[in-house]
Amino acid sequence: MMHSVERRDIVLVVDDSPETLSVLTDALEAAGVTVLVAREGAGALALVDRITPDVILMDAIMPGMDGFETCRLLKRNGSLAHVPVIFMTGLSETEQIVKGLESGGVDYVTKPIRPDELIARMRVHLANARQTHSARAALDASGRFLLSATSGGRVLWSTPKAGDLLASIATATPGDSFLLPPPVLAWLGARRRDPSITEPGSLDLPVPDSPRTVRISYVGQIGADELLLRIVEDSGQPPEQLLRARLGLTLREAEVLLWLARGKSNRDIAEILALSPRTVNKHLEQVYAKIGVENRAAATALAIKALASL
Numbered sequence: 001m002m003h004s005v006e007r008r009d010i011v012l013v014v015d016d017s018p019e020t021l022s023v024l025t026d027a028l029e030a031a032g033v034t035v036l037v038a039r040e041g042a043g044a045l046a047l048v049d050r051i052t053p054d055v056i057l058m059d060a061i062m063p064g065m066d067g068f069e070t071c072r073l074l075k076r077n078g079s080l081a082h083v084p085v086i087f088m089t090g091l092s093e094t095e096q097i098v099k100g101l102e103s104g105g106v107d108y109v110t111k112p113i114r115p116d117e118l119i120a121r122m123r124v125h126l127a128n129a130r131q132t133h134s135a136r137a138a139l140d141a142s143g144r145f146l147l148s149a150t151s152g153g154r155v156l157w158s159t160p161k162a163g164d165l166l167a168s169i170a171t172a173t174p175g176d177s178f179l180l181p182p183p184v185l186a187w188l189g190a191r192r193r194d195p196s197i198t199e200p201g202s203l204d205l206p207v208p209d210s211p212r213t214v215r216i217s218y219v220g221q222i223g224a225d226e227l228l229l230r231i232v233e234d235s236g237q238p239p240e241q242l243l244r245a246r247l248g249l250t251l252r253e254a255e256v257l258l259w260l261a262r263g264k265s266n267r268d269i270a271e272i273l274a275l276s277p278r279t280v281n282k283h284l285e286q287v288y289a290k291i292g293v294e295n296r297a298a299a300t301a302l303a304i305k306a307l308a309s310l
Contacts (some may be wrong), residue, residue: 008034009033009034009055009126009299010034010052010053010054011034011035011036011053011054011056011057011059011122012036012037012044012048012053012055013035013037013038013055013056013071014039014040014058014059016059016062018024018243020088020113021037021054021309023113024115026144027116027118027119028205031119032250035222036053037128040063040293041062041066041069041070041073042064043177044058044074045070045073048077048284052079052083054083055083055084055085055122055129057084058085058086058087058090058105059087059089060072060087060089061089061090067087067100067103068099068100068103069103069105071085071087071100071105072103072104074104075297076228077106078241082129083128084106084107084125085105086106086108086109086121087105087107087117088108088109088111088118089111106125136302145161145165145230145231145232146158146159146162146219147228147229148226148227149226149229150225151188151189151192151225151227152185153179153184153188154180155180156177163232164230165214165231168207168210168212169205169207169214183205184216185205191218201217202215202216202218203215203216203217204255206235212233215233216230216231217230239258240254240255240258241254242307243257243258243307246306247289247302247306248291248305249290250288253283253286253290256269256273256283256287257303258283258303259272259273259298260296261285261299261300261301261305263290266284268278268280284296284299287299
């Protein structure tokens with residue numbers, strides 16, 4: 001009979017102090033964790049080329065390359081983007097704390113280290129990182145054109161399809177990331193300055209040296225300074241034409257479905273399209289039958305999905 005082996009979390013401890021390494025190694029191994037050790041930044045960089053840890057405990061102040069620079073270099077590796085880095089420091093000045101967070105860290109603890117507190121924090125960040133990583137992996141697998149960026153335009157992550165389009169309009173940075181172009185920054189800034197803007201909006205951008213156009217849409221705010229955006233290539237076709245082609249509808253049926261997906265009632269749709277409410281009902285019956293749904297909510301969801309996948 002075969003027995004499954006429970007996977008142990010892998011923690012990389014980067015610290016030049018033998019005493020700290022000894023204390024942490026004993027405490028982490030007692031907690032059922034596999035411990036990897038690096039005595040300096042270069043050793044950590046070499047080690048992660050061979051194995052990806054689940055979490056990194058990083059000494060802030062080390063000879064040569066300090067923890068902040070080591071963290072920045074680690075985060076350039078796409079396979080480590082989701083790995084939480086917790087800084088360990090004897091300094092409590094705000095400047096050092098901010099420096100650690102800006103370099104890519106998610107938390108910090110002060111020395112002398114209290115192992116129970118550190119392990120508790122580590123578990124929380126591990127759970128959060130896995131949840132976030134799973135969600136992004138699901139988005140990647142579904143082929144979504146999504147990205148997140150700061151209000152200043154620095155792209156934090158993107159799905160592969162979104163990354164391909166970003167490369168055509170955004171500026172690459174030394175950290176292997178992207179910076180959104182000035183028109184997008186101005187557009188996002190206007191939204192931030194005007195709290196009355198609550199509806200999702202979009203911005204069309206020409207692709208340099210190409211007849212193509214991309215459209216960036218605002219999806220929502222998902223963090224204190226993290227915005228979720230969608231980017232697609234604009235085919236130049238009106239959305240009702242896209243629905244018609246994608247779902248096998250007549251043009252009038254596609255128009256009715258489009259306004260339904262925009263939240264309009266049957267009476268509103270009748271007024272917009274200069275039809276009678278009875279005619280709108282008949283069109284919707286045909287739409288439901290053609291696309292294989294039974295109600296308004298399902299039809300709306302399918303229309304939004306059809307438009308989003310084009």
